[in-house]
Amino acid sequence: MRTSILLFLLLALAVTSQATCTNDKNPSIRSLTDKTYSYGEEIATPIHLLRPKSGLAGRKVPQTDCLSWRLAVETNNIRDWHLVPMSCEQYVGHYILGKQYKDDCDAVADAAIEYAKSIKLGGKGKEIWVFDIDETTLSNLPYYARSDVQFGALPYNDTKFNEWVATGKAPAIPAILRLYKTLLTLGIKPVFLSGTKEVYQQVRVDNLHKVGYYNWEKLILKGKNEKGSAVEYKSSKRTELVEAGYIIVGNIGDQWSDLLGTNVGARTFKVPDPLYFIG
Amino acid sequence: MRTSILLFLLLALAVTSQATCTNDKNPSIRSLTDKTYSYGEEIATPIHLLRPKSGLAGRKVPQTDCLSWRLAVETNNIRDWHLVPMSCEQYVGHYILGKQYKDDCDAVADAAIEYAKSIKLGGKGKEIWVFDIDETTLSNLPYYARSDVQFGALPYNDTKFNEWVATGKAPAIPAILRLYKTLLTLGIKPVFLSGTKEVYQQVRVDNLHKVGYYNWEKLILKGKNEKGSAVEYKSSKRTELVEAGYIIVGNIGDQWSDLLGTNVGARTFKVPDPLYFIG
Numbered sequence: 001m002r003t004s005i006l007l008f009l010l011l012a013l014a015v016t017s018q019a020t021c022t023n024d025k026n027p028s029i030r031s032l033t034d035k036t037y038s039y040g041e042e043i044a045t046p047i048h049l050l051r052p053k054s055g056l057a058g059r060k061v062p063q064t065d066c067l068s069w070r071l072a073v074e075t076n077n078i079r080d081w082h083l084v085p086m087s088c089e090q091y092v093g094h095y096i097l098g099k100q101y102k103d104d105c106d107a108v109a110d111a112a113i114e115y116a117k118s119i120k121l122g123g124k125g126k127e128i129w130v131f132d133i134d135e136t137t138l139s140n141l142p143y144y145a146r147s148d149v150q151f152g153a154l155p156y157n158d159t160k161f162n163e164w165v166a167t168g169k170a171p172a173i174p175a176i177l178r179l180y181k182t183l184l185t186l187g188i189k190p191v192f193l194s195g196t197k198e199v200y201q202q203v204r205v206d207n208l209h210k211v212g213y214y215n216w217e218k219l220i221l222k223g224k225n226e227k228g229s230a231v232e233y234k235s236s237k238r239t240e241l242v243e244a245g246y247i248i249v250g251n252i253g254d255q256w257s258d259l260l261g262t263n264v265g266a267r268t269f270k271v272p273d274p275l276y277f278i279g
Numbered sequence: 280m281r282t283s284i285l286l287f288l289l290l291a292l293a294v295t296s297q298a299t300c301t302n303d304k305n306p307s308i309r310s311l312t313d314k315t316y317s318y319g320e321e322i323a324t325p326i327h328l329l330r331p332k333s334g335l336a337g338r339k340v341p342q343t344d345c346l347s348w349r350l351a352v353e354t355n356n357i358r359d360w361h362l363v364p365m366s367c368e369q370y371v372g373h374y375i376l377g378k379q380y381k382d383d384c385d386a387v388a389d390a391a392i393e394y395a396k397s398i399k400l401g402g403k404g405k406e407i408w409v410f411d412i413d414e415t416t417l418s419n420l421p422y423y424a425r426s427d428v429q430f431g432a433l434p435y436n437d438t439k440f441n442e443w444v445a446t447g448k449a450p451a452i453p454a455i456l457r458l459y460k461t462l463l464t465l466g467i468k469p470v471f472l473s474g475t476k477e478v479y480q481q482v483r484v485d486n487l488h489k490v491g492y493y494n495w496e497k498l499i500l501k502g503k504n505e506k507g508s509a510v511e512y513k514s515s516k517r518t519e520l521v522e523a524g525y526i527i528v529g530n531i532g533d534q535w536s537d538l539l540g541t542n543v544g545a546r547t548f549k550v551p552d553p554l555y556f557i558g
Contacts, residue, residue, distance in 0.1 A: 067383075068382045071350075071386065072386045074353065075353050075551075076549065077387050077390045077549055078386075104350050104351075106347070107347035107350065107351045108356050111351055269356050270354040270356055272350065
């Protein structure tokens with residue numbers, strides 16, 4: 001009788017231990033819907049939490065290089081790339097729908113808010129903060145999570161993307177909305193500067209209103225006759241702002257083309273974006 | 280008899296499973312000396328492999344924010360910081376002594392080499408590549424891994440650091456040495472531009488020679504009379520190079536102050552460095 005009980009206990013221990021280990025090794029079992037960071041009904045699949053795969057302890061993991069690829073993208077070392085490497089599609093999806101992307105965006109907002117609070121305003125109301133829109137102010141994740149887009153691992157389709165923009169359903173990026181609201185309370189005026197075409201002006205205004213951005217000094221979209229690279233376009237628009245007497249105290253965007261060039265502002269803030277490159 | 284054997288097997292299974300799980304949860308048990316990336320005798324403690332702690336599956340991990348902190352540092356969102364946050368000291372140590380830092384440096388070198396191979400030289404031998412030295416060309420990890428430095432979590436001590444520099448024992452960063460050698464074969468001339476004081480000229484030359492850097496167009500160290508910020512110093516030296524007819528095709532450094540300012544070069548490459556900030 002005592003042997004049977006011992007046998008049962010040991011069996012239970014063995015099964016429990018194995019189950020724990022299996023869960024730890026297979027991240028897909030951990031997938032769950034993160035209700036604090038849902039991107040709305042567009043995403044039918046559950047939201048997976050990030051599990052960085054770094055090939056620890058000598059185990060070969062096919063996605064080993066995706067962490068380094070992402071860092072190289074975020075630091076502007078890799079440029080002019082057209083697609084997320086197919087081997088990193090799953091990694092990028094896990095990252096951007098997961099907790100780490102949310103934490104990374106929060107860290108950007110925290111640093112920006114700490115800096116903004118240190119600014120002494122001149123009293124003439126000329127201090128502005130330049131916000132990019134896509135993947136900075138608004139998120140296109142409901143589009144990028146689609147099976148025909150695969151987080152930027154499939155080629156960009158202008159028609160499909162514009163159809164998505166036209167729905168006006170892009171959610172806010174919560175951390176950046178928090179920065180925006182803090183800047184308003186501090187008396188720093190937001191200026192939206194985007195490469196979106198002017199034809200989408202009304203749909204973008206409605207979309208911004210719907211998710212909590214109600215107030216701005218200017219909303220600058222790309223006119224039909226604008227030519228040149230993103231760096232040139234954004235530099236020229238920022239120069240117009242400076243020539244009009246504005247002081248760019250801060251500048252935030254998900255692309256380095258938002259943050260390099262002329263009149264970039266007193267401080268720049270890079271929002272993470274491993275989905276696409278705009279040069 | 281058969282019960283005893285079954286009992287023994289189950290016990291063995293339970294113990295093995297527990298041991299595996301414990302190892303998986305306690306990264307310190309996994310520590311090992313990485314012979315492929317040793318930083319020499321200076322590091323008495325074993326080299327730990329990185330295990331990013333990202334607070335997955337709702338578990339609270341005190342170091343959750345260190346990944347976001349590091350990304351914010353690498354993207355120049357957090358500036359003018361004086362110390363690695365004490366809560367991230369262990370994380371930074373694991374990262375920088377581990378596989379991920381090596382992989383990240385390799386990704387920088389890969390991107391730089393891919394770009395360098397695409398450059399069409401003018402035939403006059405004026406194309407140069409600017410290299411920073413500390414944490415770019417040479418590694419001070421044997422110093423930063425010391426218990427009285429703690430990977431930058433303890434305050435910087437100028438006397439101690441200079442004593443370390445004077446030993447001339449800094450190893451090369453393998454990925455950057457690989458980039459350097461490739462550039463030489465391509466006909467692009469290396470220029471070392473460092474904030475190290477000129478008084479260390481000979482010890483630095485000897486150190487560079489000892490670890491594999493034998494050949495360069497110029498080695499520029501900081502003179503007694505140099506004033507201003509790191510951005511100003513490096514910008515002015517790069518401007519002198521351009522005015523002397525050189526073409527800066529590439530520029531690599533671990534600090535954004537190496538890569539911003541004037542005449543930064545046709546492409547910049549940021550080497551990871553979560554140990555310290557130079558503005």
